[in-house]
Amino acid sequence: MGQGMKRFEYQEARTVRQAISMLQRYGDSARIVAGSTDFLVRWRAGVWNPEQVINIQRVAGLSRITYSSRNGLRIGALVTVRTLEQHPTVRRRYPALAAAAASFAGVQVRNLATVGGNICNASPSGDTIPALLVFGAECKIAGPDGERWVALDQFFKGPGQTVLENDELLVEIRVPPPPRNTGSHYIKHSPRGAMDIATVGVASLISLDGRRGPCSEVRIALGAVAPTPIRAYSAEEMLRGQGIGQELIQTAANAARDGVRPIDDIRGSAEHRKEIVGVLTRRTLEQALISAARGPLNFEEQRRLTVQAAF
Amino acid sequence: MKKQLNITVNGEPQQVLVEPYYSLLDTLRDELYLTGTKKGCDEGDCGACTVLLNGKPVCSCLVLAHAAHDSEVTTIEGVANGQELHPVQQAFVEHGGLQCGYCTPGIILSTVGFLESGEEPTEENIKHALGGNLCRCTGYSKVIESVLVAVKATGKGTE
Numbered sequence: 105m106g107q108g109m110k111r112f113e114y115q116e117a118r119t120v121r122q123a124i125s126m127l128q129r130y131g132d133s134a135r136i137v138a139g140s141t142d143f144l145v146r147w148r149a150g151v152w153n154p155e156q157v158i159n160i161q162r163v164a165g166l167s168r169i170t171y172s173s174r175n176g177l178r179i180g181a182l183v184t185v186r187t188l189e190q191h192p193t194v195r196r197r198y199p200a201l202a203a204a205a206a207s208f209a210g211v212q213v214r215n216l217a218t219v220g221g222n223i224c225n226a227s228p229s230g231d232t233i234p235a236l237l238v239f240g241a242e243c244k245i246a247g248p249d250g251e252r253w254v255a256l257d258q259f260f261k262g263p264g265q266t267v268l269e270n271d272e273l274l275v276e277i278r279v280p281p282p283p284r285n286t287g288s289h290y291i292k293h294s295p296r297g298a299m300d301i302a303t304v305g306v307a308s309l310i311s312l313d314g315r316r317g318p319c320s321e322v323r324i325a326l327g328a329v330a331p332t333p334i335r336a337y338s339a340e341e342m343l344r345g346q347g348i349g350q351e352l353i354q355t356a357a358n359a360a361r362d363g364v365r366p367i368d369d370i371r372g373s374a375e376h377r378k379e380i381v382g383v384l385t386r387r388t389l390e391q392a393l394i395s396a397a398r399g400p401l402n403f404e405e406q407r408r409l410t411v412q413a414a415f
Numbered sequence: 416m417k418k419q420l421n422i423t424v425n426g427e428p429q430q431v432l433v434e435p436y437y438s439l440l441d442t443l444r445d446e447l448y449l450t451g452t453k454k455g456c457d458e459g460d461c462g463a464c465t466v467l468l469n470g471k472p473v474c475s476c477l478v479l480a481h482a483a484h485d486s487e488v489t490t491i492e493g494v495a496n497g498q499e500l501h502p503v504q505q506a507f508v509e510h511g512g513l514q515c516g517y518c519t520p521g522i523i524l525s526t527v528g529f530l531e532s533g534e535e536p537t538e539e540n541i542k543h544a545l546g547g548n549l550c551r552c553t554g555y556s557k558v559i560e561s562v563l564v565a566v567k568a569t570g571k572g573t574e
Contacts, residue, residue: 112436141459144479145459159482210547211544215472298547
């Protein structure tokens with residue numbers, strides 16, 4: 105063991121109830137892991153120092169993913185990012201989400217990493233989050249007194265900070281069925297095409313009232329440009345209810361760009377990030393509009409447009 | 416405190432005593448002396464430590480050893496059939512899919528996992544499947560070429 109690392113005890117929970125009672129017992133000295141793709145790295149770096157590690161990977165019933173046209177998509181918190189990427193219904197009905205999953209790290213990480221873990225880590229750059237935000241995802245949280253629901257856009261409080269109490273567990277993500285004539289797209293800009301986090305990630309969704317519009321709903325979500333993933337509400341307002349064309353998309357993209365206050369870091373300066381927000385907002389809106397009118401791209405095409413590595 | 420871990424590695428049931436903080440990678444290398452699996456970055460960026468966990472490629476440096484209890488692991492030592500190389504290994508040897516060789520065990524396991532995944536083995540899908548494996552020598556062209564040969568050799572192509 106190197107410097108800064110502290111020994112921990114390892115336990116497994118097999119049921120949600122058991123996980124919660126362990127959390128009640130250990131409070132803030134416990135850390136939940138599932139795929140553990142972030143845990144060992146942060147522990148080795150001395151960033152996370154729990155006394156108890158509670159592995160929920162084998163909790164029964166949380167690895168299911170189901171879809172119904174009435175209730176939409178139900179994603180158990182332990183569904184892996186790889187499963188999300190490969191799921192035929194996700195590819196067909198939630199293309200931005202399948203593409204975002206495909207842009208996430210590499211196969212070796214996606215086979216381990218869970219959707220619940222990506223959300224609970226609350227990284228500003230978490231790849232599944234902007235896509236889940238534009239589809240209006242909601243989180244089912246289990247605690248000692250039962251369950252509660254929190255909209256995903258209310259779930260984050262800051263980098264690594266969520267509304268979860270220290271005895272609560274995210275158990276399911278529910279994503280409503282998108283209306284007819286809906287298109288969506290996600291673009292991730294990062295230095296490397298795999299195993300890297302986003303410099304900026306943008307997801308957009310457009311629903312049209314009929315194939316020619318006007319736009320009945322629009323959502324734009326931005327990753328890696330604020331303490332949490334955020335919606336670009338002012339840009340959305342410019343498009344909602346309008347007949348959307350190239351000029352209006354550009355105006356909205358500019359508004360998204362001007363509305364963010366990103367930071368400088370190793371992946372890019374604040375100014376660079378702002379410009380990328382403008383460009384990616386425009387591109388994702390353009391693709392979402394095309395898909396809303398003509399139907400979704402096939403997965404390979406969508407993925408080609410999503411993963412854009414550039415220095 | 417070390418606790419017992421039951422795990423099947425390359426078809427052999429193993430019982431090892433490991434600390435709670437051991438990774439699967441350290442367990443394979445330091446406890447089971449299977450040093451074919453390489454440690455590159457130890458933070459899930461390079462793919463050198465890729466093994467198959469219940470048939471799927473994973474970065475073994477990210478997996479808590481105890482989380483893998485009662486699982487099946489395949490490392491590079493378990494890929495060949497005795498003295499007979501796996502078709503993927505054979506293709507890499509014959510088509511120069513390696514130079515220094517450090518990343519090769521991970522790339523072989525990613526390739527074996529990809530060929531078993533049922534994904535259509537197009538060049539683009541191969542590149543995505545190997546996106547998590549860094550190689551500093553080959554420039555990747557020979558790697559992709561070797562995988563395409565392995566696709567044919569294993570009859571996974573869809574021509």
